[in-house]
Structure formats: C-alpha cells, structure tokens
Amino acid sequence: MEENKDNANPIILSASDLPSRLREGVTKERKDGGTGLFDGLIPAYGYPYDPFELPSSPSAISSDDENEVVEAIDEQEVYDLIATICDPEHPLSLGSLSVVNLPDIHITGPSSPRSKISTVLVEITPTITHCSLATVIGLGVRVRLEQALPPRFRVDVRIKEGTHSTADAVNKQLGDKERVAAALENGTLMGVLRKMLSTCE
Amino acid sequence: MSHPYTIPSHQITPLATLTPSSTTRSWQTQPHPTLPIIASASSDKTVRIYSLTSFTLLSNITGGHKRSIRSCAWKPNTKGESVLATGSFDTSAGIWRRWDVEGEGVRSEYDFTRAAKGDGSDGEEEDDEEWRFSVILDGHESEIKGVAWSAGGQYLATCSRDKSVWIWEELEEDNFETVAVLQEHEGDVKCVTWHPQEDLLASGSYDDTIRLYREDLDDWSCVAVLNGHGATVWSLAFEPVGNKKWLSEVEGLSGEQQALLEEREKSGSRLISCSDDKSIRVWRRRPKEESVGSNHKGGMPSILRTNSIEEDWYEEARLPQTHERAIYALDWSKKSGMVVSTGSDGKIIVYKERWKESSPTTDTAKDGEQLPDAPTQDSPTASTEWYVVAELEGGHDVFEINHVCWAARRDKDKRFEDEEVIISTGDDGEVKVWALEQG
Numbered sequence: 001m002e003e004n005k006d007n008a009n010p011i012i013l014s015a016s017d018l019p020s021r022l023r024e025g026v027t028k029e030r031k032d033g034g035t036g037l038f039d040g041l042i043p044a045y046g047y048p049y050d051p052f053e054l055p056s057s058p059s060a061i062s063s064d065d066e067n068e069v070v071e072a073i074d075e076q077e078v079y080d081l082i083a084t085i086c087d088p089e090h091p092l093s094l095g096s097l098s099v100v101n102l103p104d105i106h107i108t109g110p111s112s113p114r115s116k117i118s119t120v121l122v123e124i125t126p127t128i129t130h131c132s133l134a135t136v137i138g139l140g141v142r143v144r145l146e147q148a149l150p151p152r153f154r155v156d157v158r159i160k161e162g163t164h165s166t167a168d169a170v171n172k173q174l175g176d177k178e179r180v181a182a183a184l185e186n187g188t189l190m191g192v193l194r195k196m197l198s199t200c201e
Numbered sequence: 202m203s204h205p206y207t208i209p210s211h212q213i214t215p216l217a218t219l220t221p222s223s224t225t226r227s228w229q230t231q232p233h234p235t236l237p238i239i240a241s242a243s244s245d246k247t248v249r250i251y252s253l254t255s256f257t258l259l260s261n262i263t264g265g266h267k268r269s270i271r272s273c274a275w276k277p278n279t280k281g282e283s284v285l286a287t288g289s290f291d292t293s294a295g296i297w298r299r300w301d302v303e304g305e306g307v308r309s310e311y312d313f314t315r316a317a318k319g320d321g322s323d324g325e326e327e328d329d330e331e332w333r334f335s336v337i338l339d340g341h342e343s344e345i346k347g348v349a350w351s352a353g354g355q356y357l358a359t360c361s362r363d364k365s366v367w368i369w370e371e372l373e374e375d376n377f378e379t380v381a382v383l384q385e386h387e388g389d390v391k392c393v394t395w396h397p398q399e400d401l402l403a404s405g406s407y408d409d410t411i412r413l414y415r416e417d418l419d420d421w422s423c424v425a426v427l428n429g430h431g432a433t434v435w436s437l438a439f440e441p442v443g444n445k446k447w448l449s450e451v452e453g454l455s456g457e458q459q460a461l462l463e464e465r466e467k468s469g470s471r472l473i474s475c476s477d478d479k480s481i482r483v484w485r486r487r488p489k490e491e492s493v494g495s496n497h498k499g500g501m502p503s504i505l506r507t508n509s510i511e512e513d514w515y516e517e518a519r520l521p522q523t524h525e526r527a528i529y530a531l532d533w534s535k536k537s538g539m540v541v542s543t544g545s546d547g548k549i550i551v552y553k554e555r556w557k558e559s560s561p562t563t564d565t566a567k568d569g570e571q572l573p574d575a576p577t578q579d580s581p582t583a584s585t586e587w588y589v590v591a592e593l594e595g596g597h598d599v600f601e602i603n604h605v606c607w608a609a610r611r612d613k614d615k616r617f618e619d620e621e622v623i624i625s626t627g628d629d630g631e632v633k634v635w636a637l638e639q640g
Contacts, residue, residue, distance in 0.1 A: 111525055114594045117546060151628070152599035154526065154545060175477070176407065176433065177527070177545070177601070178271070178391070181226070181244065182290050182344045182362070185268045 007127040010090060010097050018095045019079060019102040073149065075105040078120055081148050082141050086196045088133050099124050099137060104160055116152050120145060123160040130165050138174040139183060140196045211591035213549055216612070216622060216634040217256035223249065223630035228269065229530075229604040230626045234277045236301065237611035239624060240285055241632050242270040248287060248297075249632075250332075253611040253622075256634065265334045267291040272347045278354045285332075286357055288345035294338040294359050296375070299331045336375050340367055340382075351395040351402075356380070358402050360390035366404050366414070368421055381421035385412050394437045397470055405434030411474055411484070417510045425512040427484055432477035438533040438540075440470040447538035448585065451556060457583035458556060464488060471517065475528035475542055481520040481552075483587075487513040520587045523550050532606040536619045539590060539637075543605040547598075549625055551591040551637060557584045591637060597627030610636070 079102045083095025094100045104123040110116055122141055126134040138157045145155045157174045159167040173179055183189050223243040230241040237253040240262075248262040248270055268290035276284035287295040342363040349358045357369045357377070368381040388407030395402055401424075402414045411427035411434055449462055465471070467488035475481045489509070526545035533540050540552045596602050604626040609619075623635040 112594075115546075116595060116599050150599070154601075172407070172433075175527075176389075177529075178344075178346065179362070179389070181269065185290055 006089065006131045006133060010087075010092070010127045012092060013096045013098060015096060018083060019076065073107070073118075073153070075102060075107055078105050078107065078122070078145065078149075082122065082144055085137075085140050085144055086198070087127075088136050088140075088192060088196055094124075094137065094141070097127055099127060100141065101125065117154060118152055119154045119156060120149065121156045121158065123158050125160045125163045129163060134159060134164055134166075135170050135173055136189075136192060136196075138170060139180065139189075140193055142174060142180060143184065143193060144197055209589055209591045210639065211551065212638050212640065213551065213591050213593040213596075213623060213635045214638050216614075216636050219249075219251040219256050219258070219632040219634065221258055222632060223247075225630050226269075226628045227603065227626045227630050227632060229272050230606065230624050230632050231273050231275055232606065232608035232624065233275050233283065236283065237609075239608060239632070240273045240275065241626060242273045242287060243630065244269040246270060246289075248273055248285070251632065253608060253634070254613075256612070260332060262287075262297060262332045265295045265297070265337070266293065268344075271345060274348045274350050274357075276350050276354045276357075277352065286348045286350065288348040288359055290344040292339070292341045292343055292345060292361070294341075294345055294348055294357075295334060296336040296338070296377070298333045298335050336377060338367075338369060338377055340379060341365065346390060347392040349393045349395055349402075351400055352397050356395070356400065356402075358393040358395065358404075360393045360404055362389040364388060364390060364406075366390055366393055366402070368402065368414075381414075381416075383412075383414055383421060383423065385414075385423045385426075386410070388433075391433060392436050394439060396439050397442050399469070403437050403439070403472055405437045405474060405476075407433045409433060409476070409478075411437065411472070413512060413514070415510060415512075422510070424510050425486075425514050427472075427474075427514050427516075429482060429516050430474065430476040430478050430480065433527075434474050434476050435528060435544075436530045437472060437474050438531055439472055440533055441535035441538075442470065443535075444470075444533070444538045448554065448556065455583060461583045461585075472514070473531060473533055473540060475531045475544070477527040479522060479524050479526065479528060481522075481528060481531060481540070481542055482516050483518040483520070484514045485517040487515065518585070518587060520552050521589050523589060523592060524548060529602070530604040530606070534607045534621060536607070536609075536621050539607075540587075541605050541607060541623050543596065543602040543625060545601045547595050547600060547602055547627075549593040549596045549602065549605060549623065549635065550589060551623070552587045553590045554585050554587050557586040593635070596625050596633065596635075597629050597631060600628040602627045 079100065082100050083093055085094045087094060087097055087099065090097065100122065106121040108119040110118060124138055124141060142155050142157045158171045164170065223245050226244040228242045228244065230239050232239045238259060239251050239253060241249045241251065243249065246266050246268060249258055250260045250262065251257065252259050266287065266289035270287050270289050272288040274286045276286065281301055283299050283301055285297045287297065338359065341359065341361040344362045345359050346362065347360045355370060358366060360366045364384060364386045366383040367379055369377045370380045371377050386404065386406040386408050390404050390406050392405045393402060400416060403411060405411050409430045409432055412423050413425040414421050415424045445462055445465060468486045472484040473481060474484065524542065524544050524546055528542055528544040531540055531542040538554065541549065543549050602625050606624050607621045608624050610622045623637065625633045625635065
C-alpha cells in the first residue's frame with residue numbers, strides 16, 4: 001500500500017502547530033484524548049465555524065445574498081475552510097501536511113468602488129515536486145471555496161512557485177472554469193473529491 | 202485602468218431579465234436568425250427558448266443530453282422550420298427541429314399568452330412536444346465546447362476537449378456525414394466560428410492559438426495559425442459583412458483612408474478574439490493577390506495551388522484592455538459595427554472603431570494602438586483605433602458572465618430601425634437583455 005503512494009512519508013504537523021484564532025491560551029493539544037482531569041478547563045479544539053453546519057447555526061457563514069451586507073472574510077477563515085480537506089492519499093488534512101499554509105492565502109478586495117468582486121488566491125504546496133495528485137488537491141481547494149464563500153469571491157488556486165515540476169500545466173487546468181465545471185460532472189472524480197471534502201479529523 | 206480617450210458616450214441600461222430563468226449556471230444564449238426568439242444553453246441539461254418580444258419562456262427543451270449543454274447554434278437559411286444544434290459535456294451534439302408557426306409576430310404573441318396562462322408547467326409540456334430531437338452526433342471523445350453552422354447552413358462544426366474540430370455536412374435531412382476531423386490543436390478547442398462569406402472555419406484553443414481551416418481538393422486542412430494570445434482563446438467572431446460602411450460614412454476621407462478601406466475590402470472579414478490573457482485582438486488577412494502575384498508567375502500549377510491555400514493573417518489591432526479577469530465572450534454587431542465583450546469580472550463592455558487622428562508620432566502608451574507587426578511600409582498610413590463606448594460593472598451582480606451577444610430589438614419599445622439589444626448570460630442562470638443608450 002505504502003509503496004504506491006507518491007509520498008509515503010510526508011512531514012506532518014501537529015494540530016496544535018496549525019494556525020488558529022483559538023490557539024491562544026492552549027498550550028498543548030493532546031491527541032490521545034487527555035487524562036480527563038482538565039478537559040473541562042481547556043477549550044475544545046475546533047475551527048471558528050464548520051461550513052457544513054446548518055445555516056441556522058450562528059457560526060455558519062451567513063449568506064449575504066439577501067441583505068447585501070458585505071461580511072469581511074479574512075485569510076484565516078479561508079485557511080480554516082481548506083486546511084481540513086483530506087489529502088487524497090493520506091488520512092491527513094491538507095493543513096497538517098502543509099499543503100495549504102496561511103501565508104500563501106491572499107485576499108484582494110474590489111479593484112474599484114463600483115466593483116463588488118474580491119479575489120482569493122491560494123497557493124498550494126504539493127508534498128513532493130512530481131505529485132500527480134496536485135491537480136486533484138487544487139480542484140478540492142477550489143471547489144471547497146467556491147461552495148463555501150459568497151459568490152462575490154473569485155477563487156484562484158495555483159501551485160506555489162518552485163514546488164512542482166508541471167506547475168504551469170496544473171495552474172492552467174485549475175484556472176479553467178469550463179474544465180472545472182466538466183470535472184464536477186464526472187462521477188468518479190466527484191467521488192474522490194467528496195471523500196477529500198469530508199473533513200479529516 | 203485609465204483610457205486616454207474614454208469617457209464612455211453610451212450607457213448599458215437594463216431592459217429585462219428573461220423569466221423564468223435557470224436556477225443553475227447558464228452558458229450561452231443565441232438569437233434566432235429571423236424569429237424574435239433566443240435559445241439559452243444551461244448546465245441543467247436543457248435549452249430554454251425565450252421570446253424577445255415578451256421576455257418570457259416559450260419552451261424548455263429537455264431530455265436530449267445527459268450533462269451540461271455548453272453551447273447552441275441556430276441553423277441559418279431554414280424555410281418554415283427552425284433547427285437548433287446543441288453541444289454538451291456528454292460528448293454529443295444534438296439537432297432539434299420545430300415547424301415554424303404562422304407569421305413570426307403572431308406566433309410569439311400566441312406563445313406569450315399561452316405561457317403566461319399556464320404559468321410555466323402546463324404550457325411548457327405542450328411546447329416541448331413541438332421540439333423534436335432529430336439526430337444525435339456522436340464522435341467526440343470528451344466534452345463538446347462549441348458548435349457553429351457555416352453561413353449557408355451546409356456545414357456544422359463542433360469542437361471538444363479532445364483537441365479536435367469536426368465538420369459535419371447534412372447530406373439530406375437528418376443524415377449527417379463527418380467530412381473532416383481536424384486535430385491541429387494541442388489542447389481543448391474552446392470555440393469555433395465560420396466566416397460570413399467563405400467556407401473558412403476558425404477555432405480557438407486552450408493551446409493559446411487560433412487556427413483557420415478551409416477545404417482544398419476535397420480535404421479540409423489548416424490554412425493559418427494565429428499566434429499571439431498568452432492564454433486560452435475563449436471566443437472568436439468574424440466581422441459581419443458590410444461592416445466597412447461605418448468608417449466609410451465619415452465625410453472627407455483622405456486618400457490614405459480610402460486606400461486602407463480598399464485594402465481591407467480585399468482582406469475580407471476580419472477576425473476578433475478574446476482570451477484568458479484579458480486581451481481582445483483583431484486579426485486581418487493579407488490580401489492574397491500580392492503574395493501569389495509576386496512569388497509565383499506561370500509554372501507548376503499544382504504547387505501553386507497548394508501554396509495558395511495558406512493564408513497570412515496578422516494581428517491588426519488590440520482593443521483597450523478594460524477587463525480584469527478572463528474574457529469569455531465577445532460578439533461583433535452586424536448593424537452597428539460595435540463589439541461587445543464580457544467575462545469573469547462581470548463587466549459588459551462595448552467598443553467601437555474610428556479613424557485615428559493623424560499624428561506622425563505614435564504614442565506607444567496608448568490603448569488600442571496599431572501594433573508594431575502590422576504592415577507599415579507597403580500599406581496605407583491611415584489607421585483606426587478602438588475605443589470604449591460603454592462599460593457596465595456587475596451585469597449579473599457578483600456573478601461571472603459567460604456569454605454576451607447582439608440581437609435585433611423586438612419588443613414594443615424599440616426606438617429605431619435596426620436597434621439592437623445586448624444579451625448576457627451568467628453563472629446566476631439568468632439571461633438579461635440590455636439597451637445601449639446615448640449619454
């Protein structure tokens with residue numbers, strides 16, 4: 001099994017090292033479930049909100065379609081949306097594999113006062129330079145953001161410069177709306193994506 | 202971005218949103234060549250036919266395709282019948298037919314009333330029966346991106362992610378034969394379009410090039426490759442016939458300007474292209490007689506013939522760069538000579554061509570300038586420039602706009618003969634109709 005993977009031994013970050021707003025005050029996250037003694041004192045580790053929660057939940061992203069209230073969305077929120085995506089070949093999240101990193105997420109506001117369009121650029125770092133799954137990972141990131149962010153965001157997903165041998169080709173595919181649309185109508189590929197998008201934990 | 206000349210002289214104002222609209226992404230909308238109706242291809246696997254008189258849905262063509270319908274095209278020159286071709290992500294193209302009913306005005310009035318009464322459902326089912334799914338064209342290996350009929354309606358071209366362009370000929374009704382499979386491109390072929398007067402086909406691709414094809418001794422072959430775009434070519438349009446009149450109507454043309462018009466006349470229709478590289482480029486063919494006359498005199502007719510099929514196209518001009526993201530579609534008006542474009546940034550922009558003020562020094566920083574590789578020595582020094590006539594932001598609110606085209610205005614508020622409307626198609630599923638107004 002392990003031999004078939006592009007990268008059988010990826011570097012894995014501990015969850016407590018991942019960027020989060022809730023990290024302050026949490027010195028260490030115990031993955032073994034803890035001793036039970038201090039459980040009630042330590043805030044449960046979690047993300048600011050879960051995009052898959054029902055809309056009635058106050059922590060879910062509220063759609064700004066109806067009331068036109070433009071809600072500020074920052075890089076951390078974008079990170080939280082994509083860091084939990086599962087790597088297609090490891091049972092680990094893209095955040096813990098450092099495939100997505102907070103400093104590689106860039107949000108650009110509207111280019112003019114008349115425009116309402118913002119852009120999110122995510123540069124992903126495949127675990128190894130020839131990783132054949134880079135396109136699938138990128139597609140997963142693009143799909144997650146297109147589904148979770150309000151439609152005023154244009155989502156650009158690219159391979160971080162210098163981290164992949166066929167970055168240009170992958171970038172071109174990920175930037176092609178028509179190809180992405182057709183890919184999402186492909187049952188097999190959607191199966192893979194759905195698995196990735198069901199959050200790793 | 203600032204444009205030296207541009208204080209837009211016109212406004213793009215909303216006329217109507219066609220109702221009811223698709224609830225998912227709509228890809229493309231095409232006006233019927235003669236009737237006041239349009240066909241809109243949607244990711245919900247259906248085509249909606251709307252009235253341009255009442256702005257309401259007449260029928261919903263369903264059941265033919267298993268995946269998104271990406272494109273559609275009306276066959277020109279049909280008599281008593283409407284024929285629509287559809288291209289789908291399910292790799293097939295479909296041909297649909299419907300008998301035209303009575304006079305066009307009467308018919309659309311009738312349909313409007315009926316659609317309004319039935320409030321959708323009842324009327325729709327009845328209308329659906331009018332459209333007959335007549336042929337399915339199989340052959341492409343992956344998603345079909347574009348479909349286009351030749352000007353006379355004899356040929357249908359389809360293009361696909363499988364990198365090929367197919368040309369089909371309708372030998373008799375519902376009998377389509379593949380006359381060519383052109384595998385010239387190195388990437389998805391995004392669009393195809395035919396020259397308005399010649400059997401000359403153009404295709405734009407993910408490989409950033411444009412290719413032109415023509416039939417020679419029973420075989421279709423590539424006659425020109427247009428390099429220049431730095432990213433995927435999303436859409437192409439040939440200059441409509443009679444377009445030159447817009448420049449020739451100006452009073453007191455100089456000899457040089459006359460000469461440029463004559464040379465353009467020899468070139469035939471120009472081609473315009475838009476791309477993911479955010480540019481719109483105009484391409485012109487170098488008139489044929491010159492190269493043939495100077496290079497080959499007498500002798501070797503067969504070689505001459507082979508040579509003569511190749512065409513030399515060059516980038517004549519670039520339109521002012523106004524879009525901030527990929528430009529997905531453009532259209533060249535048959536009535537006004539204006540060009541309209543749209544794309545991922547949700548803008549709709551209208552451009553016009555005019556004579557350039559003759560100034561001996563070329564300001565290189567200007568938008569829409571004449572390009573350096575345009576012929577300078579052997580061609581007239583008069584030149585034209587493109588400028589922005591109107592600009593609209595957020596045409597479909599925050600959504601991307603996938604397609605835009607011109608159509609004859611057919612509603613009761615039409616202001617003048619030959620008035621046109623702009624039709625935009627968006628990711629919100631909606632199809633919107635816009636008027637172009639002065640001031």
